[in-house]
Amino acid sequence: MTGWVAVAGLGPGAEDLITPEVQAALDQASDVIGYIPYVARVAPRPGLALHPSDNRVELDRARHALALARDGRQVVVVSSGDPGVFAMASALFEALGDDPAPEIRILPGITAMLAASARLGAPLGHDFCAINLSDNLKPWALIEKRLRLAAEADFAMAFYNPRSKSRPEGFARVLEILRESCGPERLISFARAVTTPEEALLTVTLAEARPEMADMRTVIILGNSATRRAGRWVYTPRSA
Amino acid sequence: MTGWVAVAGLGPGAEDLITPEVQAALDQASDVIGYIPYVARVAPRPGLALHPSDNRVELDRARHALALARDGRQVVVVSSGDPGVFAMASALFEALGDDPAPEIRILPGITAMLAASARLGAPLGHDFCAINLSDNLKPWALIEKRLRLAAEADFAMAFYNPRSKSRPEGFARVLEILRESCGPERLISFARAVTTPEEALLTVTLAEARPEMADMRTVIILGNSATRRAGRWVYTPRSA
Incomplete structure (x- = not known):
């Protein structure tokens, strides 16, 4: 299967503010990466690997997501709110480097x-x-x-x-x-x-x-x- | 039944960017009010009155929504994007006046x-x-x-x-x-x-x-x- 990374916004907290687009990406994911409290908002299921990490390691997290996707995994990086507002989307692009990029999608959310x-x-x-x-x-x-x-x-x-x-x-x-x-x-x-x-x-x-x-x-x-x-x-x- | 007004953001266009919260409000509504192309995005159904109106009549539209809610109707005012960003939420509060307000909810959306x-x-x-x-x-x-x-x-x-x-x-x-x-x-x-x-x-x-x-x-x-x-x-x- 082809690997990809989606950087997805979980919205501010309420379940009914998560867009269907983000929910579909989570349903298709093999791996979810993010700051501990955000990964905790994702329901576990068989076949889904959760990778919670500490705050202030955004670049490491982005590199990890890109490496998994290059290995053929389907990776969702979760942010609260919107991933493009003081969150993980910029970190992903900062981490891209010169290697060929996997498929990348940024999935917007309701920002705080x-x-x-x-x-x-x-x-x-x-x-x-x-x-x-x-x-x-x-x-x-x-x-x-x-x-x-x-x-x-x-x-x-x-x-x-x-x-x-x-x-x-x-x-x-x-x-x-x-x-x-x-x-x-x-x-x-x-x-x-x-x-x-x-x-x-x-x-x-x-x-x-x-x-x-x-x-x-x-x-x-x-x-x-x-x-x-x-x-x-x-x-x-x-x-x- | 008690009247209410929800000012809801339909997001930028894609169906899968409409939040479940907004979809639920549309499912409960008796009336939908808004600019013609936004009302056209709401699926018609029996018991739902659609009130499309022209651009630049935001205050009239807001007064109409408040009047219907005071009459006991369940009213959704639709905006594209987010209703709080250059859209109908401010117009609703400008139109409130001194009469007792009905129940009001602002439901965020993905802004353009x-x-x-x-x-x-x-x-x-x-x-x-x-x-x-x-x-x-x-x-x-x-x-x-x-x-x-x-x-x-x-x-x-x-x-x-x-x-x-x-x-x-x-x-x-x-x-x-x-x-x-x-x-x-x-x-x-x-x-x-x-x-x-x-x-x-x-x-x-x-x-x-x-x-x-x-x-x-x-x-x-x-x-x-x-x-x-x-x-x-x-x-x-x-x-x-």
Whole structure:
């Protein structure tokens, strides 16, 4: 049988947000590779080898997937959310190298910011940006620069990976920069473990926001200058 | 029976990218409301009323959905892609007004830029922004300002609604600004009718890009300064 790699997005957590396309790839796979909690979301079955691995070994994982596919295996690399948003798709291409590539497919999923936006209302209803707050792979100064320019552009903003154990002070600094750039009344929403039984949603002003409102399971959405509340909902008008 | 409104994303076109959550809402609906080509994607069945309407009547459509739900109907408002990204979710909240709201759910879908990114590789693999290029509801000067600031921030960028009949010259101007801000070698991808039988993908440099490469069924992805090719794929490294 011909080998292939599919990099698939499992969505934010709920079973009924996994696309039929991704489910079909999992049903056809001989091997599933990914970060431990994501592989744990795949149902075991005879003939399916599960390869859970630790965080921060994305390139090793990608090379492993490519090697298995070159050996004729049918490999699904699982990401949560969408594989193209701060996840495994880029790592796979970084690992390709000069050897002939096996068949590759990227299978999109519901990314955390859009699941969070749906649960909150429509805070990303107009122009917005998505920023990874982790400085594992880029300099902190670049994060600060992007925050200030995005605020000047009056984008709504979604933040991934807000708090890391190795740099707990980073997110406090992010909140300072946002308060300076956007003012204390701007709305900010913390969406934790969206669409899972542990889901928790909180919307406050920047004046009220505290670093401990976020952890590594939280995606954060900052409104733009026109974002407002309507009852329990938060939305950004289409004209902003 | 209690009325409700669900604003649901049908994804970019392929049937197997519709989430089970959205399919379940369609199966329970008494009424489906939306722009003509999106309502045409919903299978008719006895007991289901289809309400197709023209483009640019989003607020009327939202008021209609709310009125039906207040009358006890089970209403799905359909958007293509994700309802929270340049689609009907914001319009629904704009239309809420002060009357008691019926039960509302926003059901996420695969938005065009993430489907396009998956088909192209991983061009949105690091920090990025999404900009609606239509000036129906915002001043053109704001679009230009956001383009220049996003370029300065070195975001990858996704552009929705690149060419309108009422302003065909707008996108030519966008390409000029991007060439000035990002240089002629930056990669830009045109993804038309992604995941449908009419899908067409094209990646060129900004020097080679022409306005007629886009129409209203095209989503456009501009790389950041580190975006590169790998064989037939385009991706942005995780460290950029």
